Amino acid sequence: MKYAFSRKQLAIPYAVFLVLFVILPLFVVLSYAFTNGDGQISFRNFVAFFGSSKTVGTLLYSVVIAVITTCLCLLIAYPTAYILAKTKMKSGDALLMLFVLPMWINFTLRITALKEILTVLEGNLALHPFLNTIVGMVYDFLPFMILPLYNALAKLDDSYREAAQDLGASKRYVFLRVILPLSVPGIVSGVTMVLLPSMTNYVVLDMVYNSTYIMGSLIGSYFSSYDWHNGSVISIILLVIIGIITVISNRFTEGESDGKVSVLR
Amino acid sequence: MRKSRHEINRYAMIGLLTGGLLLGSLPLLSGCGAAEEDAIVLRVANWEEYMDEGDWDEEDAVEFSDGTILCPESSLVEDFEEWYYETYGQKVRVEYSTFGTNEELYNQITIGDVYDLACPSEYMIMKMMTEGMLEPYSEAFYDADIPENYYVRGVSPYIAGVYGELSIGGEALSTYAAGYMWGTLGIVYNPEKVTVEEASTWKLLLNEKYAKQITIKDSVRDAFFAGVSIYQYDDITAETFRQSDTYAGDMYDKLNATDAVTVDAVENILSAIKRNVYSFETDSGKADMVTGKVLANQQWSGDAVYTMDQAEEDGVELCYSAPEESTNLWFDGWVMLKDGISEAPEKKQAAEAFVNFLSMPENAVRNMMYIGYTSVIAGGDSEKVLDYVNWCYEADPEETDEEDMVEYDICYFFDNEDAVIMTSEDQTRRQLFAQYPPAEVMDRSVIMAYFDAEGNERINRMWTNVRCFDLKSWWEGLAK
Numbered sequence: 059m060k061y062a063f064s065r066k067q068l069a070i071p072y073a074v075f076l077v078l079f080v081i082l083p084l085f086v087v088l089s090y091a092f093t094n095g096d097g098q099i100s101f102r103n104f105v106a107f108f109g110s111s112k113t114v115g116t117l118l119y120s121v122v123i124a125v126i127t128t129c130l131c132l133l134i135a136y137p138t139a140y141i142l143a144k145t146k147m148k149s150g151d152a153l154l155m156l157f158v159l160p161m162w163i164n165f166t167l168r169i170t171a172l173k174e175i176l177t178v179l180e181g182n183l184a185l186h187p188f189l190n191t192i193v194g195m196v197y198d199f200l201p202f203m204i205l206p207l208y209n210a211l212a213k214l215d216d217s218y219r220e221a222a223q224d225l226g227a228s229k230r231y232v233f234l235r236v237i238l239p240l241s242v243p244g245i246v247s248g249v250t251m252v253l254l255p256s257m258t259n260y261v262v263l264d265m266v267y268n269s270t271y272i273m274g275s276l277i278g279s280y281f282s283s284y285d286w287h288n289g290s291v292i293s294i295i296l297l298v299i300i301g302i303i304t305v306i307s308n309r310f311t312e313g314e315s316d317g318k319v320s321v322l323r
Numbered sequence: 324m325r326k327s328r329h330e331i332n333r334y335a336m337i338g339l340l341t342g343g344l345l346l347g348s349l350p351l352l353s354g355c356g357a358a359e360e361d362a363i364v365l366r367v368a369n370w371e372e373y374m375d376e377g378d379w380d381e382e383d384a385v386e387f388s389d390g391t392i393l394c395p396e397s398s399l400v401e402d403f404e405e406w407y408y409e410t411y412g413q414k415v416r417v418e419y420s421t422f423g424t425n426e427e428l429y430n431q432i433t434i435g436d437v438y439d440l441a442c443p444s445e446y447m448i449m450k451m452m453t454e455g456m457l458e459p460y461s462e463a464f465y466d467a468d469i470p471e472n473y474y475v476r477g478v479s480p481y482i483a484g485v486y487g488e489l490s491i492g493g494e495a496l497s498t499y500a501a502g503y504m505w506g507t508l509g510i511v512y513n514p515e516k517v518t519v520e521e522a523s524t525w526k527l528l529l530n531e532k533y534a535k536q537i538t539i540k541d542s543v544r545d546a547f548f549a550g551v552s553i554y555q556y557d558d559i560t561a562e563t564f565r566q567s568d569t570y571a572g573d574m575y576d577k578l579n580a581t582d583a584v585t586v587d588a589v590e591n592i593l594s595a596i597k598r599n600v601y602s603f604e605t606d607s608g609k610a611d612m613v614t615g616k617v618l619a620n621q622q623w624s625g626d627a628v629y630t631m632d633q634a635e636e637d638g639v640e641l642c643y644s645a646p647e648e649s650t651n652l653w654f655d656g657w658v659m660l661k662d663g664i665s666e667a668p669e670k671k672q673a674a675e676a677f678v679n680f681l682s683m684p685e686n687a688v689r690n691m692m693y694i695g696y697t698s699v700i701a702g703g704d705s706e707k708v709l710d711y712v713n714w715c716y717e718a719d720p721e722e723t724d725e726e727d728m729v730e731y732d733i734c735y736f737f738d739n740e741d742a743v744i745m746t747s748e749d750q751t752r753r754q755l756f757a758q759y760p761p762a763e764v765m766d767r768s769v770i771m772a773y774f775d776a777e778g779n780e781r782i783n784r785m786w787t788n789v790r791c792f793d794l795k796s797w798w799e800g801l802a803k
Contacts, residue, residue, distance in 0.1 A: 112791035119792035177616070184535040184601040267602035269541075271790040279790065282426050283543070283783045 090290035103291040113276070117295070120272040123188075124257040127195040131203040131252050132245065134196070139207035139244075140237075143214070154208060161201045169265045172197055176266065187268035194262040199255065203248040210244025211237075246307040254300055362414035365673045366663055367400075368428060368441040370655070371421040373504075375399045375686075375693040385688060387710045393685055403680045407673065410471060415673050432456070432660065439663035440674045444655050445489075446544070448500045449773040451658060452491045457499040458659040464501075464675045474501050474682040477708075479701035480738040481765070485652070489770060496656075501678045502699030504690075505654035506624035507760055507768060508545060509645040511631070516618045519752070522644045525549045526556065527619060528596045538611065538620040539596060541603035543786045545651070548771055549621060550589035550596070551578050552648045559648050565767075578649055578769045581778030590785045597789055613637060623653065624757040625696030631754050632695070640749075643757040645764045652768035654699065657681075684708050697758045701737045709737055716755040718747040731755060735762040 094100040107113050142154050160168060176190055177183055183190055214237065222232045258274030271279065273292055280289035376398040384394035395402070400417045407415045420438075422428040425447040432438065443451065451457050465475050482505060486497035512522040521527055528539055528549060539546055555577050558564060567573065597603070601617050608620040609630045622630065627643040634641045657678045664670050680686060684707035687700035691711065702708035718728055731744040731751055736759060746755055760768075774782060 110788075110791075111794050112788045115792035115794035115797075118794065182535050182601075264605060267604075267607075269597055269600075269603040269790065270792050271787070276787070276791070279783075279787060282424070283779070284426070284430070285783065 087290045087293050090286045091294045094287065103287050106288070107291055107295070116271050116276060117273065119270065120257040120274075123191060123195065123272060124253050126192055127199060127256040128203075128249055128253045130192065130196045131200055132248065135200060135203035135207050135248065136245075139204050139211055142204075142208050143211035157204050158201055165198065166261070166265075169194055169198065169262060173265055183267050187263075187266070187270065190266040191263055191268045194266050195256045195259065198259065198262060199252045202251040202255075206247040206251065207241065207244045210241045214240050243311045246310050250303060250307060253303065254296070257296065257299075362416045363667070363669050363673045364416050364418060365440065365670060365677060366418045366420070366438045367677065368420050368422055368431075368438045370442060371423060373421070373442070373655075373694055374419075374681075375689040377401070379692075383692065385692060385711060385714055387707050387714075389706075393688060395689055399681065399686060399689065402686075403677055406680055407676055411672070411676065413669070413673075417677070432662075437663045437666075438660050439670050440657055440659055440677060442503055442655050442657055445496075445653055445770055446773040448496065448656055448658055449489075449491050451660075452494070452496070452499050453773070456661055458661045458664040458671065459498045460501065460659070460675060461671065464679075465497075471676070471679055473679045473684075473703075474700075477682050477684060477687070477700045477703040477705070478502060479699055479736050481736050482654070482699040485654070485770070486656070500656035500658050501682075503655045503657055503681070504625065504694070504696040505652070505699050506697055506757075507645045507764065508548060508621070508623055508651035508653065509627065509643055509757070510619055511612055511622045511627045511641055511643050512619035513612075513615070514640065514642045514752075519642070519644070522619060522642070523647050524556070525552045525646045525648060527646075528621070529553065529592070529599055531599065533618055534599050535601050536618045537599075538601045538604045538608045538617050540608070540621050541605045543782060544771060545621060546593055546596075546603070546786070546789075547589060547782055548578065548651045550592045551580070551585065552646065553592050554585065554588045556648050571766075574649060574767070574769050575772075579772045579774075581774050581781055583781065586781045586785050590788055593785075593789045594793070603790070609633070612641060613639065615639070624760070625694065627757045628695045628754050631757070640753075642749075642752040643754075644752070645756075645760055645768075647767070650760075650764060650768045652765065652770050691758075701739075709739065709742055712744060712755075712759065716744055716746045716750050718745060718750075720745075723747050732761065733759045735765070 091103060092099055092101070094102055138157065142157075145153065172194060173183070176193065180186060180190075218236050218240065219232055222236045227235065257272060258277075260272050260275035260278065263270070263272060263275065273296060277289045277292045280286075280292070375395065377395045378398075379394050379396075381394060384392050386392050400419050404415055404417060407413065422431065425443050428441060428443055429447060429450070432441075448457075463469065464472065466472060467475050478501075482502050483497070486500065486502060487495050489496040510522050510525075510527060512527075517527070517533065521530060521532075527533070528537060530537075539549065552559070559574060559577060564570065564573065601611075604611070604620070608617070608622065609626060611617045612620055612630050613634045622643075624643065624645075631641045631643065657674075659671065659674050664674065681690070682700050684700060684702040684705040687698035687702070687708055688711045690696075691698050698708070700708055712733075716731075720728070727748045728745060729748050729751060731746050732742070733744065734740060734742045736742065744755065750756065751761075
């Protein structure tokens with residue numbers, strides 16, 4: 059029989075990758091999380107996590123850092139992306155480049171530079187660990203918020219805005235009822251790109267001398283003392299949080315995929 | 324764990340380049356491998372930047388008292404391959420790899436990496452011994468009559484004593500391990516801001532006068548040692564306790580205690596330390612000391628030497644102290660791994676020869692010069708190691724005031740009455756003190772054992788508690 063090439067076969071490399079590096083490890087993590095040192099099925103690790111005020115404290119601390127970081131990124135990125143998207147000049151691309159450029163520079167280098175700037179401003183970094191962490195996180199994740207927002211806003215058809223204006227909507231009304239709802243998919247993907255990584259990116263905390271653990275540092279700490287079980291529990295908890303956020307954000311973007319545009323209601 | 328005194332430098336660059344070249348030429352080697360087949364392959368795992376790579380500058384050259392000058396061009400590994408062929412008439416090829424922490428090495432081995440010779444720290448050696456992973460050294464290795472046995476002929480009697488006395492499950496550590504580098508755990512401080520008295524105790528970490536100006540290591544074991552020393556301070560500094568016949572054993576028991584009461588107390592102390600210090604640092608401490616961001620930090624002696632050297636170049640004078648309650652005597656040693664060695668008996672000879680080669684006095688000096696840590700080798704009949712210490716620290720009588728000249732006695736290490744260095748007074752608190760602490764510091768030093776499973780779990784939980792966000796005290800702080 060002659061060998062027939064079908065387009066589906068192009069997906070084989072990715073399928074292999076998916077099985078080897080996504081699905082298999084996930085099962086390893088699951089099996090570690092729900093077993094004890096003797097290999098028996100156990101929920102003790104979860105009970106221990108939620109039973110300790112310290113580990114729950116770190117979960118809340120990570121959530122607070124992540125939420126504040128995401129909100130600040132959104133507040134800074136939205137107007138920036140809007141201006142970038144609406145700039146008629148060719149300088150728009152150059153401006154965008156300016157915001158994306160930091161991503162091309164090694165992260166450690168950037169955060170070291172930031173550390174020095176903050177030291178000059180504050181004197182002793184250790185006096186404001188929380189503030190410094192937020193500054194570091196926002197600085198690190200801002201491009202990840204700007205890009206999806208910029209994409210969403212740049213694609214936005216100007217005729218919607220013109221139509222709303224022709225029908226007598228004020229500028230504020232146009233923004234709140236037309237532009238903002240239409241950019242929700244961009245906001246959602248920006249939020250997902252920033253919220254979760256900022257719960258685990260403990261390098262930022264290390265670099266700005268914040269010695270309190272977040273979820274990521276907790277995993278690292280467990281793993282370095284061969285405690286695969288508790289480390290996996292943290293990963294599962296993060297996985298559940300990701301799951302919840304994905305479900306919620308799907309709700310937001312569903313309207314668009316149905317072809318209905320919710321603004322026009 | 325122990326880092327080199329050289330930061331990323333040209334040695335590392337050369338290392339990278341040669342590494343790249345070697346990798347590139349691998350297929351070539353295997354293509355014409357007939358000549359290579361009879362070579363013994365020795366797989367060595369060592370700390371990063373923990374062995375001389377040669378290519379010294381002329382200004383680094385060391386001159387010994389017999390007039391010979393040491394300025395190597397090739398790396399110790401290359402020199403060993405050559406020396407082994409000349410001495411034993413057999414080819415050996417060293418596959419050299421590095422690790423960053425003891426845990427990393429252990430994890431690599433448990434997931435299936437095979438090494439013949441590795442250089443873990445004392446507690447990891449104890450763990451590996453307990454788990455039966457190690458191959459014992461042969462009896463011939465300890466025969467001082469064999470001229471090639473540089474280790475047994477050159478090792479400091481003090482270190483040999485430590486290795487001989489420490490036993491796990493009835494077997495002495497020296498059966499399974501040969502020493503490499505050793506040192507103490509102490510505090511580097513800026514003497515202009517912090518007084519000698521303040522820096523002479525681990526309580527400095529709690530001193531509110533220096534709130535947010537001191538760093539501590541981000542390592543469970545090092546932090547625990549400082550914490551438990553503070554907790555036991557009154558007991559272990561009491562004169563009656565110090566004079567007791569069982570002092571050494573009692574100290575070991577007290578500072579290695581992992582019972583719930585001790586660990587809880589240490590948790591409170593470390594939480595207070597966390598509130599008081601600048602940070603728990605992984606690698607920034609050395610640079611922050613030099614730039615003056617912090618005034619003191621917890622450090623291993625070898626890193627302390629590096630930090631003091633660096634600061635000196637910037638015109639800042641730093642000092643090192645080994646706290647009066649106790650210091651942690653640590654050492655890294657060479658162990659042979661059963662999994663690797665059992666594949667071929669001739670590997671054992673090569674592995675032991677490698678340790679002996681590193682223990683040649685001039686090679687010990689090469690390593691000390693390159694790494695900055697202190698070799699366990701005192702030199703035996705050879706004066707070269709002592710020459711090196713004099714070369715580094717002997718004060719020039721013409722340039723130093725007579726009042727500043729002191730006799731610094733390290734006879735205990737060299738087992739040699741001439742081991743008294745005429746040095747300047749400040750060196751008794753600086754590099755010389757860090758590299759070769761005086762006998763009384765070693766008298767109150769303690770080795771930190773590998774804790775049993777229960778103790779380990781308790782200490783790791785304690786560490787997590789210290790480092791996690793403390794909701795309760797945050798809430799209480801708000802309520803105020």
